[in-house]
Amino acid sequence: MPSAIPGFHAVVPAGGAGTRLWPLSRAGHPKFLLDLTGSGRTLLQATVDRLLPLTGAGGVLVVTGARHAVAVADQLPELGADDVLAEPSPRDSMAAIGLAAAVLLERHGEDVVLGSFAADHVIDGSEAFHRAVREGVVAARAGYVVTLGIAATGPSTAFGYVRSGALLGLDGAPTVAHASGFTEKPDAETATAYLATGEYRWNAGMFLVRARVLLDHLAAQLPALAAGLREIAAAWDSHARGEVLERVWPGLTKIAIDHAIAEPVAAAGGVAVVPGDFTWDDVGDFDSLAQLLPGDTLGDETAVLRLDAAGAFVVPGAGRAVTVLGLPDAVVVDTPDAVLVTTRAHAQSVKSAVDGWRAAGREDLL
Amino acid sequence: MPSAIPGFHAVVPAGGAGTRLWPLSRAGHPKFLLDLTGSGRTLLQATVDRLLPLTGAGGVLVVTGARHAVAVADQLPELGADDVLAEPSPRDSMAAIGLAAAVLLERHGEDVVLGSFAADHVIDGSEAFHRAVREGVVAARAGYVVTLGIAATGPSTAFGYVRSGALLGLDGAPTVAHASGFTEKPDAETATAYLATGEYRWNAGMFLVRARVLLDHLAAQLPALAAGLREIAAAWDSHARGEVLERVWPGLTKIAIDHAIAEPVAAAGGVAVVPGDFTWDDVGDFDSLAQLLPGDTLGDETAVLRLDAAGAFVVPGAGRAVTVLGLPDAVVVDTPDAVLVTTRAHAQSVKSAVDGWRAAGREDLL
Numbered sequence: 001m002p003s004a005i006p007g008f009h010a011v012v013p014a015g016g017a018g019t020r021l022w023p024l025s026r027a028g029h030p031k032f033l034l035d036l037t038g039s040g041r042t043l044l045q046a047t048v049d050r051l052l053p054l055t056g057a058g059g060v061l062v063v064t065g066a067r068h069a070v071a072v073a074d075q076l077p078e079l080g081a082d083d084v085l086a087e088p089s090p091r092d093s094m095a096a097i098g099l100a101a102a103v104l105l106e107r108h109g110e111d112v113v114l115g116s117f118a119a120d121h122v123i124d125g126s127e128a129f130h131r132a133v134r135e136g137v138v139a140a141r142a143g144y145v146v147t148l149g150i151a152a153t154g155p156s157t158a159f160g161y162v163r164s165g166a167l168l169g170l171d172g173a174p175t176v177a178h179a180s181g182f183t184e185k186p187d188a189e190t191a192t193a194y195l196a197t198g199e200y201r202w203n204a205g206m207f208l209v210r211a212r213v214l215l216d217h218l219a220a221q222l223p224a225l226a227a228g229l230r231e232i233a234a235a236w237d238s239h240a241r242g243e244v245l246e247r248v249w250p251g252l253t254k255i256a257i258d259h260a261i262a263e264p265v266a267a268a269g270g271v272a273v274v275p276g277d278f279t280w281d282d283v284g285d286f287d288s289l290a291q292l293l294p295g296d297t298l299g300d301e302t303a304v305l306r307l308d309a310a311g312a313f314v315v316p317g318a319g320r321a322v323t324v325l326g327l328p329d330a331v332v333v334d335t336p337d338a339v340l341v342t343t344r345a346h347a348q349s350v351k352s353a354v355d356g357w358r359a360a361g362r363e364d365l366l
Numbered sequence: 367m368p369s370a371i372p373g374f375h376a377v378v379p380a381g382g383a384g385t386r387l388w389p390l391s392r393a394g395h396p397k398f399l400l401d402l403t404g405s406g407r408t409l410l411q412a413t414v415d416r417l418l419p420l421t422g423a424g425g426v427l428v429v430t431g432a433r434h435a436v437a438v439a440d441q442l443p444e445l446g447a448d449d450v451l452a453e454p455s456p457r458d459s460m461a462a463i464g465l466a467a468a469v470l471l472e473r474h475g476e477d478v479v480l481g482s483f484a485a486d487h488v489i490d491g492s493e494a495f496h497r498a499v500r501e502g503v504v505a506a507r508a509g510y511v512v513t514l515g516i517a518a519t520g521p522s523t524a525f526g527y528v529r530s531g532a533l534l535g536l537d538g539a540p541t542v543a544h545a546s547g548f549t550e551k552p553d554a555e556t557a558t559a560y561l562a563t564g565e566y567r568w569n570a571g572m573f574l575v576r577a578r579v580l581l582d583h584l585a586a587q588l589p590a591l592a593a594g595l596r597e598i599a600a601a602w603d604s605h606a607r608g609e610v611l612e613r614v615w616p617g618l619t620k621i622a623i624d625h626a627i628a629e630p631v632a633a634a635g636g637v638a639v640v641p642g643d644f645t646w647d648d649v650g651d652f653d654s655l656a657q658l659l660p661g662d663t664l665g666d667e668t669a670v671l672r673l674d675a676a677g678a679f680v681v682p683g684a685g686r687a688v689t690v691l692g693l694p695d696a697v698v699v700d701t702p703d704a705v706l707v708t709t710r711a712h713a714q715s716v717k718s719a720v721d722g723w724r725a726a727g728r729e730d731l732l
Contacts, residue, residue, distance in 0.1 A: 326712035346692035
C-alpha cells in the first residue's frame with residue numbers, strides 16, 4: 001500500500017444518470033452505484049478504494065445529489081457522516097467541486113490540495129495512478145491546476161484531449177508539463193492527427209489543485225458563484241447549513257468546471273498536465289462496457305444462450321434466460337421492467353431510448 | 367352463416383409444441399392455445415369457430431394430449447365433455463385422427479364424413495373455406511380421401527405440395543380433381559417450377575374422408591393399428607375405456623397420417639384435391655407470424671419503442687417495456703422467464719434455441 005500524501009484530499013463528484021447505459025443505469029439508481037465490472041464493488045466503491053490509500057482515513061469527500069446521499073453512505077461505510085456532501089439540486093460540476101473545495105478549506109485550512117475524480121470511471125493500474133497523483137500534487141502545491149492526461153490507446157472520438165507543452169521541471173514532479181490547451185471531442189481524422197504529434201492525451205476530467213487556488217480562480221472568473229459557495233461552506237458544519245443552503249444554492253450558476261476554470265486558466269498558462277499511464281475508461285456506453293469486461297456477459301453466464309451470436313453482449317439482469325440467435329454484434333440488456341435490444345454500433349445512441357420513453361410519458365422507466 | 371352439412375364431423379388434432387415459436391409457445395402451453403393473431407381468440411378457438419357452422423353443434427371433436435385436455439376444454443365451453451378426446455401419450459397423427467374416426471363411427475354410424483383440420487393454422491376467407499369443404503364432402507362421400515390444396519401465394523420451401531390431375535366430374539363438386547401425388551418441401555427452384563405448371567398447390571394437411579373409408583385404408587395398410595384403434599373406440603364411451611386405453615394405446619404404431627394413408631392411397635388413385643382459394647398459414651415461425659399481423663407488435667404497442675428499427679417484430683409478453691434500437695429486422699419475444707432476440711432471417715432456426723436450453727438442462731424453459 002502506498003503511504004498517504006499529507007494535506008491531500010480527494011473529492012468524488014457522484015452525479016450523472018449514465019443515460020447511455022440505460023436501462024441498467026436509471027435516474028434513481030445511476031451508473032456510479034452499479035457494479036459494472038463484476039468485481040463485487042460498484043464504480044463508486046472502487047473509486048474510493050483507489051483513493052483512500054492516497055488520502056488516508058477521512059480524506060475522501062463525496063458530493064452527490066440529495067436523492068442519492070443515503071445510497072452513497074450505505075455503499076461507503078468507511079466514510080464518516082461529514083464525508084458525504086448532499087446537494088439540494090444539481091447545479092453542474094463547478095458548484096459541486098467548488099462546494100467541496102470551500103468546505104475543505106474551512107475544515108483543513110490553506111494547505112489543502114484536492115484531487116477531483118469522477119465516481120463512475122474505471123481505472124486499471126493502481127501504481128501508475130498513484131504515481132501520477134503524487135507528481136500532480138507537487139505541481140498543485142506549486143500553484144497549478146493539474147489535469148491528468150491519459151495515454152490514449154487509440155484515436156477515440158468519445159473523449160476530449162489535452163495538449164502538453166514544455167516540462168515544468170519541478171522537483172518531485174519530473175513528468176509534469178504545461179498544458180497548452182484543451183479540445184472538445186474531435187472527429188476521427190483530427191483525433192488521429194492529434195495522436196501523431198505525441199502531444200495529446202485524453203482529458204479524463206481528473207485534476208489536482210490547491211483548494212485556495214481553485215477558489216481564487218473561481219472568484220476571478222465567476223465572483224458571485226465563488227461568494228455563494230464560500231457562504232454555504234462557512235455554514236456547512238453549523239446549524240445554519242439548512243437555512244443558508246435553501247437561500248443560496250438555487251441561485252448558483254450552473255456551469256461545468258471545464259468551462260468555468262480549466263479552459264480560461266489554461267489559456268492564461270495556469271494549467272499543467274501530469275501523464276497518467278494507466279488504463280482508464282469512462283464506461284460511456286455498452287460497447288465500451290463490453291470491451292472492458294473479460295467475457296461478453298455482465299452477470300450470470302448460465303442465463304445466456306448464444307447461437308450464431310458469438311460476442312453478443314448480454315446483461316441478464318432480471319433472472320431470466322436470454323437467448324441471442326444470429327446477431328453477433330447484438331447488445332441485450334434485460335432488467336425487471338425494461339429490456340433493450342440494440343447493436344454495439346448503436347451504443348452511443350442509447351440515450352435516444354431514454355428520450356423516447358420520456359416523450360411517451362414513461363417517467364417510471366427512466 | 368352457412369347451413370350445417372348433414373353427417374359431417376370435424377376432427378381437430380391439437381398437438382405439437384410449436385418450437386419455432388419458442389418462447390411464446392411452450393411444451394406446457396403450446397401454439398394452439400395461444401392468441402397469435404391478436405383477435406382475442408386462440409388458434410384452437412378460431413379453428414373451432416370456423417368449423418362449427420359447417421358441422422352444427424356437437425359436430426367438432428378435438429383430439430389432444432392428456433396434459434392439455436383441461437386447457438382445451440376451458441377454451442372451448444361450447445364443446446361437450448364427449449367432444450374432447452384425451453390421448454394418454456403422443457402416438458403421432460395417424461393414431462390421433464384414426465381414434466377420432468373410429469369413435470365417430472361408433473357414435474354416428476357408417477355415413478359419417480370427417481374433416482381433419484389442425485388446431486394451429488390460420489385461415490382467412492370463411493366463404494372460400496366453406497365452399498371447399500362442401501365440395502370436398504361430396505367427393506368424400508364418393509369414396510375419396512380429399513385433400514385441400516391451397517392456392518400458393520409464392521414458391522414456398524416451407525410447405526409440401528399436392529399435384530392435381532383431371533377433374534373428377536362429380537355433381538356438386540365441380541372443382542375437385544384427382545391428386546396425382548404429394549411432394550415433400552422442395553427447394554426454391556423446384557417450388558418455382560411447380561408453380562409454373564399451374565398443377566401444384568400447397569398441401570396444408572387438411573383432408574376430408576368417410577370415417578369408414580379411412581379405417582378401411584388403415585386396415586389395409588396397418589392392420590394392427592386399425593384393430594387397436596377399433597378396440598379402443600368400442601370401449602371409449604364405456605367404463606372399460608381406461609383399462610383398454612392403458613393396455614392398447616402404448617403399443618400403437620407411431621406414424622404420420624401422410625405416410626400411413628395419403629401417400630399410398632394417392633399412388634393407388636384414391637386421393638382427390640379440392641382447391642382452397644382462401645388465405646392459409648401454418649404460422650410456422652416468427653417471420654410468418656409477423657407477416658400475418660397487421661402491425662409489427664403482438665400485444666401492447668405502447669410497450670414497444672422502435673428507434674431506427676422500423677419493422678422489427680416485437681412480442682411484449684411480460685408487461686415490460688421493450689426498446690429496439692438500430693435493428694430493423696429484429697425479432698424480440700419477451701416472456702416472464704425467457705427473452706429471445708433474433709432476426710427474421712433466423713426465424714426457422716429458433717428450434718435450435720429450444721435444443722440449446724434442453725442441452726443446458728433447462729427443461730423449465732421448454
